Amino acid sequence: MQVDAPRQVVLAPDKFKGTVTAQRLVELMAAAVAERGDRTTVTPLPVADGGDGSVTAAVSAGWTAVAVPAADAWGEALEAPVARLGDRAIVEVASVCGLGARRPGPARAASATTYGVGLALAALLDDGVREITLALGGAAATDGGTGMLAALGVELCDAGGTPLAPGGTALAGLARVRADGLHPALRELQLVLACDVDTPMVGPDGSAEMFARQKGADDATIARLSAGLAHAAPLLENVFGAPGASLRPGAGAAGGLGWAGLLLGGLPRSGAEVFLDLLGAAELIRGADLVITGEGRLDAQSLRGKAPVAVARLAATYGVRTVAVVGSDLLTTEQGGSGPFADVVALDRIDPACADDPELTGRLVGRAVHTLLAAHPGPGTPARNGARS
The missing domain is CATH 3.90.1510.10 (Glycerate kinase, domain 2)
Incomplete structure (x- = not known):
């Protein structure tokens, strides 16, 4: 009997500036993965792009x-x-x-x-x-x-x-x-x-x-x-x-x-790119099934060099999908829609009060991770609640 290998997920968020650090986001995301109880292993990779953190x-x-x-x-x-x-x-x-x-x-x-x-x-x-x-x-x-x-x-x-x-x-x-x-x-x-x-x-x-x-x-x-x-x-x-x-x-x-x-x-x-090189991100992402990244605000400026976009582009070179949890998503269709991400969950569309409430943000990050994992199952992982990859 063949046993499917665990799904490999890399957790690579940047900070939500002024609300949650990248390290804390990794902890919240990892806890949400563990709550699912399925065969998923996580690799922590809190990232930065030259700003705070x-x-x-x-x-x-x-x-x-x-x-x-x-x-x-x-x-x-x-x-x-x-x-x-x-x-x-x-x-x-x-x-x-x-x-x-x-x-x-x-x-x-x-x-x-x-x-x-x-x-x-x-x-x-x-x-x-x-x-x-x-x-x-x-x-x-x-x-x-x-x-x-x-x-x-x-x-x-x-x-x-x-x-x-x-x-x-x-x-x-x-x-x-x-x-x-x-x-x-x-x-x-x-x-x-x-x-x-x-x-x-x-x-x-x-x-x-x-x-x-x-x-x-x-x-x-x-x-x-x-x-x-x-x-x-x-x-x-x-x-x-x-x-x-x-x-x-x-x-x-x-x-x-x-x-x-x-x-x-x-x-x-x-x-x-400097910090992804320093962190050895390529080795950690290569061979993964999914990357979850994020930042406080996804907007046109994100496409001009911010860490989550760089993470997604690096992952794409290895054929790995990247999804994002963001505080707010301000990208328009003309600016590229979801950018290089396979999926984006914006927390302020769930509850706008999260912008001023780190505790609420933490809970919503967990919900968003559950949603994204269900919608993007890895090889051998059945989709839940009818979600499809």
Whole structure:
């Protein structure tokens, strides 16, 4: 008598930002699988794409969490968690100068800075790190990474020689740039820019236009931030010998921090691909029967480099279907419908209150997993309740 092999399911969600971490989602999904009582085995693979959770993802892959001195987006000193492996490190911008639970207004959005990221990099360089991956997601600042550059030794002054105030709107007064004081170890640094978006820094789809509103900026502040970035771009690009860097894909990540990384010779990569490689995702997905991924909001931006889409595309190369549990699904038919997913369950269509209720979200994730497993049975697994794969 032939016994069917257990169904192999990989659980590879990203976080529901501000509600549930990727690790907690894996736990909820695994519990839902176990409740079914069928022959299904799970492989946990919490993922990240350069935003919140990137350091945690690296630690889950064997890196060590360490703390380095830094400062938040408004200059408050902090110890930032980074992942370290030998002379390699991963710096998560969101944990240095991210919004967290804060909801800043226009004035704070205008003055937010990436200076703390530069402090963290300098500390790592001083400690012998020579390869740094900047996880470029979740920044509160829209300063083009000029704060980071200043912390690393770049002088940014107005026409009178006074150093600029922090923040993106102050860049409109930039007149003098000197880079001869850059940290000397930058010459030996291999810098990887893990971008979770592919937008440029300036232009109609630039950093200020696309993302500053969610950081507290109003229309007037967005216009000032945009003007500051556009003014600063050619001045710094001339000094660093990188004309047009502000228009490159990924330059707009983390409020233009991606652009500053390009000026330093950084190599831009899809953040999702960086972390899928780091986590060994290909080996875990190859041979699986189904992948369940997810994120808080599935929208057009997801198709431009977010982790769940990267998971689905990787799985497709091995002929493995991917389904998704999301907080909300805003993809239209014109934008690709369900994208690369065989199926999507949006929790807010079950109960809209889940957006503000992590406990309710957890229960709905379990229900969604039951629904998806029933609708997509693996080889030798009978469909339940009439569901078909």
